Amino acid sequence: MQTPAPFEYERATSVEGAIASLERLGPEARIIAGGHSLLPMMKLRLANPEHLIDINDLDELSYIREEDGEIRIGALTRHVHLLQSELLRRWYPVFAEAETVIADPVVRNRGTIGGSLCQADAAEDLSAVCSAVKARAVIRGTAGERVVSMGKFHVGPYQTAVGAGEMLTEVRLPMRPGGGSAHEKVERRAGDFAIAASSAAVWIDGGVITDVGLALSAVGPITVHVTRAEELLRGKAPSEELFAAAGEIASADCSPTADGRGPVDYKRHLAGALTKRALRRATAGALRQEA
Amino acid sequence: MQVTITVNGVPVTRDIEPRLLLVHFIRETPGLTGTHWGCDTSNCGACVVLMDDKPIKSCTQLAVMSEGHDIRTVESLEVDGRLDPVQQGFHEKHALQCGFCTPGMLMTSRALLDENPDPTDHDIRTAISGAICRCTGYQNIVAAVRWAAEHPAVEKQEV
Structure with missing residues (x-):
C-alpha cells in the first residue's frame, strides 16, 4: 500500500489565510490543490511536507x-x-x-x-x-x-x-493579434508523460515573424526554452527551411537522458521533428489570424 | 481529526489521520468495497468515484479533502434491485471478465452519460482512457456504454 507519511492538514478559507499559514509553518508546509502531482510524490517519499494547506475551497482562484x-x-x-x-x-x-x-x-x-x-x-x-x-x-x-x-x-x-x-x-497571458500556437507530443500510451514534446507560439505581421516562443518538455532537467531558435526565427518570413533549421537547433540545444521512454538520439530526433511540426502549425494559425 | 463525508447520500463520520486516502475511507468505514483499490498511482481507474457528480480517482484524493462533498460509489447505481443502464449494458454486452476494473468503468461511464447522453465511440474511448482493463480489449466496454446510451429507460426495468 502506498500512503503518504504523516502530516498536519488544514483547509484554507482565503488566499491571505493560506499565505499566513505558509509563513507561520515555514518551509515544511506545502499547498495542495488537485494533489495529482504532490500526493504521488508523497507516497514515494520524494516529498515529505509536514503540513498541507488545502486550497480547494478557494473559488476565487478558479x-x-x-x-x-x-x-x-x-x-x-x-x-x-x-x-x-x-x-x-x-x-x-x-x-x-x-x-x-x-x-x-x-x-x-x-x-x-x-x-x-x-x-x-x-x-x-x-x-x-x-x-x-x-x-x-x-x-x-x-x-x-x-x-x-x-x-x-x-x-x-x-x-x-x-x-x-x-x-x-x-x-x-499576453493578448497580441496575429498569433498562432501548437503543441506536439509523442507519448508511449494515452495519458503518459511525453517522450518529448514541443510547444510553439508564433506572431506574424506583414508576412514576417515578429515574435516567437519555443519550449520543449521531457528533454532536459527543466523545461527547455529554445532561445537560439527563437532568435533565428524572429524577423524572418516563415518557410519550411526556416522551420527545419529551428528544429535542428532544438535537437542540438536540448539535453535529454536515456530512460525507459527512449535513448538520447531518439529524443533529440523527436525534439527536432516536433519543433518543426509545431512551428508549421502555429504559423498556419497565425497566418489565418492575419488574413 | 474528525471528518464527515457524504457517501451515497449518507453522512459518514470518523476520526481519521489526514493521510488516509479516500479509497480506503470508503472501503473501511461504510465498508463499501465495490470501489476497488488498484494501482495506487492514478493510472488504472479502478478506484473512480463521483465527487459532486464528477469522476475522480479516489486513490489520489485525501479523505479529509472530501469533507463537505458528495461522494457516489458503484453501490449507488443499483436502486431497489434495479440496475443502472450502464450496469445492464455491461451485463448485456459482456463487458467484463475478471471484473476488477468494472466499478471504475461503471462510474466513469455513468458520469459520461450524465454529461453527454449520446456519446460517439470516440467520446466513450476518450472518457474511459484513464481506466485500464486487462481482460477485454475495450470493445465490449464501449459497446456496453453505447447500449446504456440507447436504453436510458431500462433504469426502471426489473432485473
Whole structure:
C-alpha cells in the first residue's frame, strides 16, 4: 500500500489565510490543490511536507478571464476548464491541444494549472505551453505580489521561484493579434508523460515573424526554452527551411537522458521533428489570424 | 481529526489521520468495497468515484479533502434491485471478465452519460482512457456504454 507519511492538514478559507499559514509553518508546509502531482510524490517519499494547506475551497482562484489586455488564469483552474475554455481556444489553441494529451479526463477533473507549474516537472506539458506563449506567473506573499516570466519561474528540476511563505496565484497571458500556437507530443500510451514534446507560439505581421516562443518538455532537467531558435526565427518570413533549421537547433540545444521512454538520439530526433511540426502549425494559425 | 463525508447520500463520520486516502475511507468505514483499490498511482481507474457528480480517482484524493462533498460509489447505481443502464449494458454486452476494473468503468461511464447522453465511440474511448482493463480489449466496454446510451429507460426495468 502506498500512503503518504504523516502530516498536519488544514483547509484554507482565503488566499491571505493560506499565505499566513505558509509563513507561520515555514518551509515544511506545502499547498495542495488537485494533489495529482504532490500526493504521488508523497507516497514515494520524494516529498515529505509536514503540513498541507488545502486550497480547494478557494473559488476565487478558479477563473479564466480577460482583464487589462491579458488572459488571466487563476492558479486553481483545473485542466478540464483549460481544455473547455472558449477564450483560450480563440487566443491560444495550444492549451486545448496540450490538455487533450495531459493524463486522462478523470485526472483532468482534479489537476490544476498552478499545481502543474509548481511541480516544475520538466516532462510536464503545461510548463512548455506557458513558456511558449510567454506567460507570466503572479506570486503572492505577505509582502505583496510579484510577477515573473516563465524563464525565471522554473529555476531547477522541481524548483520554482515561489519562495517560502509565497504561493502562485495567477498566470497571465499576453493578448497580441496575429498569433498562432501548437503543441506536439509523442507519448508511449494515452495519458503518459511525453517522450518529448514541443510547444510553439508564433506572431506574424506583414508576412514576417515578429515574435516567437519555443519550449520543449521531457528533454532536459527543466523545461527547455529554445532561445537560439527563437532568435533565428524572429524577423524572418516563415518557410519550411526556416522551420527545419529551428528544429535542428532544438535537437542540438536540448539535453535529454536515456530512460525507459527512449535513448538520447531518439529524443533529440523527436525534439527536432516536433519543433518543426509545431512551428508549421502555429504559423498556419497565425497566418489565418492575419488574413 | 474528525471528518464527515457524504457517501451515497449518507453522512459518514470518523476520526481519521489526514493521510488516509479516500479509497480506503470508503472501503473501511461504510465498508463499501465495490470501489476497488488498484494501482495506487492514478493510472488504472479502478478506484473512480463521483465527487459532486464528477469522476475522480479516489486513490489520489485525501479523505479529509472530501469533507463537505458528495461522494457516489458503484453501490449507488443499483436502486431497489434495479440496475443502472450502464450496469445492464455491461451485463448485456459482456463487458467484463475478471471484473476488477468494472466499478471504475461503471462510474466513469455513468458520469459520461450524465454529461453527454449520446456519446460517439470516440467520446466513450476518450472518457474511459484513464481506466485500464486487462481482460477485454475495450470493445465490449464501449459497446456496453453505447447500449446504456440507447436504453436510458431500462433504469426502471426489473432485473
